[in-house]
Amino acid sequence: MGNNCCASSDGDKGDVAVTKQVRVQDIVDAHSSVVQSGADLALLERLEGSSWIRKSDGNAMGQIQNSEVVWDSGFKSANSKLSSNGTATIVMNIKDKDKSYSFSGTVAFEDPVSITWSDGDVWKKRCRGGWKDRLAQSTMSRSNVDKEEAVAKEAQAACEIDEKEAGEAAATANAIKTECQRELDEALPEYYDAIKALDSLDKKDIQEVKSFAKPPALVEVVLSAVCLLMNKKETWDEAKKVMNDTGFLQSLKDYDKDALAGNVKLTQKLQKYVKREDFQPDQVRKVSNAATSLCMWVRAMDVYARVARSIEPKKEKLKGAEDAFATAEAKLQAKKKELQVVQDNVAALQQQLAKARSKAEKLEQDAETCKVQLTRAEKLLSGLGNESVRWDAASQVLEKNIKFVMGDIALAAGFIAYAGPFTASFRGTLIAHWLEKAKEVNLTADPAWKCSDTLCEPAEIREWNIKSLPADDLSVENGILVTRGRRWPLMIDPQGQGNRWIRNMKKDSGLGIIKLSTPNFLRTVETCIREGNAILLENVEEVLDPSLEPVLLKQVFKKGGQLLLRLGSEDVPYNESFQFFVTTKMANPHYLPEICIKVTVINFTVTLLGLEDQLVAEVVKNERPDLSELRAGLVVQIAADKAEMDRLEQLILKLLSEAGDDLLSDDTLIVTLDQSKKTGDGCKERMVSAELSMKEIDEVTEVLRPCATRASIIYFVVADLANIDPMYQYSLQFFTSLFQQRLAASPTAEDISERIHIIIQDFTQFIYTKICMGLFEDHKLLYSFMICNRCLRHEVHAQFMHKQRITLQEWSFFLRGLEAGKGIIDDTLTQAVEPPAWMTAQSYRKMLVLEQLTLKAGSEVFQGLAKDMFTPAWENFGTDDHMAGRSLPGMWAEKLTPFQQLLVIKSLRENFLQLVVRNFVGAELGKHYTVSPDFDLVGCFKDSKKTMPLIFVLSAGADPTDYLVKLAKDFEYEERLHFISLGQGQGQKAEALIKHGQETGDWVCLQNCHLAASWMPTLERIQEMQDPDSIDDMYRLWLTSMPSPTFPVPVLQGGIKITNEPPKGLRANLTRTFQESSDAKEHSRSFPCTFEPFRGHHA
Known part of the structure; x- marks a missing residue:
């Protein structure tokens, strides 16, 4: 990102000004408005730094906007004004939480006597109005009923004895019957399976x-x-x-x-x-x-048969039990008839008692109400007893943290304004710098400030993670920037992670997906604006369509009481639920200030740690699918339980706050509290169990992590290849699919350590071979060297490989030579000493810089090296034209690592660097990585799919046509291979040929794509719009092109790249000759002595 950009005084109207004049007041207004908008002044008085806020002329925010860290980055944004309503909301939310916790804690410690009446008061109130007389009358009527009920009870008791006997007989019969049926049922499933199989x-x-x-x-x-x-x-x-x-x-x-x-x-x-x-x-x-x-x-x-025979004796026993039950049942029915007569008499007397009893019941109900309220009070105290301690602690934490509010909000405003385009490490530098500046102006902020603590709730982050947003800090920060920024987000998303997250987040609520190449895309935008759905604009480049400017600038106006937005030539009703997201696959785009002031630019480029977490999940899924499935379920369960716990807490706090003085008049609070407590206890138990399981899964994951670490390192090497040649583009999706493929195909092993080494070696060799197929010969050694040094520069992975890590100083010296010592080493130390006669002054200075640079870092490994240059052994070594194949003199061969030895030889004779690098790669990774893989067009074809183009990246003198024709002949497809050379007026023909090939399964080869730069967007659109279900499985699209920056990146990332340079040197010529002589090989078996010399002659 090259340019600095900031908004004019009214950015929402689209006025653009490129300047370094700082708009301090934009953010200061956000904080001073908290006071002006009527926020609780008593609360603000308690905020440390609030007096500074009232007197401030913008010092704190000026420090953030004027920060040399921001200016040094070369990026300046105008997205710096945090809404004043949002600022006041954050303060008042903390205040409301504090009040809720404090009030609820007070209620929880109340005494039951203060909540309801005392027992004595209850009974005094209930004795008024002749309650005792009415109670005596109902008691006399009740005595007559009791006598008859006594007779009924005797009959009932006799009946119950008989009923018990009948029940026992029935139970015996049922037990025998159940046992018979159970044994029979054990045999039936196998029988039914057999019938189903038949x-x-x-x-x-x-x-x-x-x-x-x-x-x-x-x-x-x-x-x-x-x-x-x-x-x-x-x-x-x-x-x-x-x-x-x-x-x-x-x-x-x-x-x-x-x-x-x-x-x-x-x-x-x-x-x-x-x-x-x-x-x-x-x-x-x-x-x-x-x-x-x-x-x-x-x-x-x-x-x-066996089961049926075994239960035959039990059937006889069952018959006897059933006969006994029938006898007991008959006796029981006779007793029941006698009982009914007595019960009818009791019923008549009870009717007489009804009137007297109804009067007493009301009085009893009143007394019961008091008892219930007393019980409710006890339950309330019991239910809140444990929570009160936690709520009191939470209230104290809020009281403690409230002094950080203003500083935290200032940092949040700066973070939202400036952090979006930067990497994780640079964001950390920004925050550390701002914390120092805040101290200078007496603005207190949390020393361990994180934007997720200030601007987001954990429950929301958990939901994002479930929707496929990676859980690393950078990704969470990006999620906050997307959802909290005032402007619509433009996500730099070369790996598509932000795109996938937005798709998952918005798929249920309605999401329109468009590209600037989509026909009539403004119609889709208009529909989503009307309906309040979200829009995802994918794969933009460095220029946005001017027709989208009203949407980007949110140029909404009110007319006739309705919100409208002018899109094109018409006013579209604006639904405030509308959202707009923009993503680009460009890894390092250059956006002009005119674009930066309209959007929030956010860097979604995957980090090494973030990718490592994703790939280790793939390793666990392959190696331990049971744990992978369990983890996926636990993540959802834990998130759901935590969300439920939060919901229950908020519900209880809300009910307590709204209950008023009489907490016991309604049973809703008590029932809800009781249910919430039971649900919460269940959630807590599940969460404890789940977290223990997650800990075990994490332990297994960490054991397998080296596989993912190696894959992540290699991915970033592959991604960096695009800096060498624009045609070297590989998507994360493509890379991940290769990783999954090799996990499944690599050899197995019982020992986990052995299996990890197998995966690492197998995938490294596999990806080296696959990527080399699309690299020019001059870049293949560089590719293997990048893999090697990245692995050794990664401290943890180098330790896993049992290799000594390449230090930052060593790598800096390799890249910069003498420049690496500038500003670190005193030049007089390297210029005062005369070099040996056999060395140049520059080579000797390099030795001195290398020695001093590592000494400054605390390493003595090179100490004495410069002095040894004066010895005859080093003179003999340094002047030898075959030094690259020799060991270093003396102890240095054993003392120095292969990379350190490489640095020494590079310093002595840089013209040997390529040979030394080849030796270094061979020593650290193996000889496989120093040899170019064989040209394998058949393998590339087998790896391809109908939606995946095969792209020949051409070099001068290379023509893959003969190889493609031969491949078609081998697959009996020669008549169905169609060539078209792109150029002026060939676009429509090519498009028709592609459509025909997709329908019939023919092969289509578009030659010289670099000569049709204007048609490349059409090719990209064709590839993006293709429907796999409507394409014949045998269809393949072949493309040939010289390296060109106009070739569509999505097409490159989604295709298999193949290079076919003319062989260089005798060895390469012989190798190619042997590969291509498939017919001659059969003949050579008969005449080996005569055939081989001719191969060498014609190579």
């Missing part, structure tokens, strides 16, 4: 078995068992006769399994088959699917 068979399956002239032994055994059950001879010929019967399968389904249970002799004969170790469906399935179903049927019959 249903899946058809005539073709039976024909398959019959077709065996000499069936497999296991198939013959299965059919013999079937014949035995069918009372047929146990021979193959007889089995074929049985299967020839058209009703064969139906006869198996209708087989009398109960008769088999009674035929002991037959079931005993059957045991010789079912007891065979190989008479198992899994074993039979290896030789015949149809025989598998028959095997299942035979086994099911055997199980059923």
